[in-house]
Amino acid sequence: MRRGGFLFIAGFLAAPVALYAVLVIGPYLQAFQIALTNWRGVSAGADFVGLDNFARIFQDDMFWKALRNHGQMLLAVPLITLGMALLFAFLLNVAGRRTKGLRGSGFYRVVFFFPQVLSLAAVGVLFQLVYRPDESGILNRLITGLGLEPVGFLTDPSLALWSIIGVMIWSGVGFYMVLFSAGMAAIPTEIYEAAELDGAGRFRVFFSITVPLLRNTVQVAWVYLGIAVLDGFALVQVLSVNNGGPDGVTSVLGLQVWQHAFGNSTFGYASAMGVVLFFIIMSITVLTMRVTRREPLEY
């Protein structure tokens, strides 16, 4: 650290701080204020209504539907995505460990990771084609090929959310596999050699050594996926029928904030919903960090 000229420091910080204050900090603070009003746009006045918006949110059917959807996604998406990512990372790194890794592992890594670089909007459009309700859809072609009736992946209320969850998994698995592979590569080989000398098999080594040592990475991945699932806007907005349908079974909070703000112009209500979403994300992040907290590992 050194002391520099005031002009230099101010000169370097002025533009980024100004931009950030006007476009990020300002709006975040204003949101809390707008959430306490019944503001409906520029021309209409804004009356202070206290916590009315929040009271209405908690009586809003769609809000509870969205919350239930987030709950289901929070359980399913991280569990399945991370489970599959760990399995694939295990297969890539442990299979053929004594013969210098699995052949073609580079190919798998490149292919699995690719969905991560696509925008979720494009992925949503892509899966509209996959999920088309007749034989022209990829999945329904396979299903009718087995002699079964075509399925309405996005229109069947009991299936629609799972169809969205499937897309989240499809796009995430490769990213977390690469993340875990990097973590595994950082574990010193002596630990593995010691375990093998002690007669531990592949599976034993994986579950008793690799997974526990990856604990921090898995924890970070869990929080990341949790936050992604609490967003879900792009995918649901592009892919679901009637924006979060049928009948709200795929609706998410971000989508409702957007609908209330730019569909109904109920800006106060939309901001209040944003505040609720903010507190949900905060509590989940803090909770996950607390529950899974342990001493940092050093090797």
Add this chain to the structure above:
Amino acid sequence: MGARVFNAIAHFMLALWAVVVIIPLLLTFLGSVKDISELFGDPFTLPSSLRWDNWVRAWDTANVGQFMLNSVVVVFFGVAGTMLLGSMAAYVLARYEFRGNRFIYYMFVSGLTFPVFLALVPLFFVVKNLGLLGTHTGLILVHIAYSLPFTIFFLAAFFKTLPTSVAEAAFMDGCSHARTFFQVMLPMARPAVVSVTIFNILGQWNQYLLPLVLLPGDAEDKWVLTQGIASISTAAGNQADWGALFAALSITILPMLVVYVIFQRQIQAGLTQGALK
């Protein structure tokens, strides 16, 4: 279990997932050269002839060409601005002592935890009041502002690890603070700058919510690729031009595929390093 059997099972499971990833993409490319009756038939069959006119309609009539150009402009200036302002702020915050340093640093970093939906309504009106609604300038400035937290967080950590002796030597030679930054310190931070640049390019290129809100429906000639492709998809249902939709989606995916295949090592490193920080 024998190593051979184990490897065979491993290959089987990995190959299965590779197929699951590749098939939707492959059939989209295939569909982009089919005619309309073929598109309502079996997706796994080959087209009888290659209908490249789908691509022409997607590029011209459905405006994919315009959307892509808009995306390039928005991302180019957005990332350039992000990296310039972000690295300047990160450098000063990491290596200079002054009152309020920690306050400004935490103000930036706290932005990492806030959901954008919270700021959505006020942000819309701030941009509108600045007269920048429906303009690329507005979207670029917002992209820069919302990319600063991660950029500063990542780069400040890296600037802290650089040795002080090099900068001291530059000062001895009479370099100004600014010149030391641009000609000595920034080049030394190259690996971190490359990672964050990749991260920001992908993040801004794939952004959907902010363009949707800040470039509303009456500014269609300003739309970026993500909102364009989503809108074409909605329209395809009404106008039944499925060929153009398949072609538009292919045009969206292909450049990403090419860039990814060339830079996959850097991209994977850039994105995963971001997650591990």
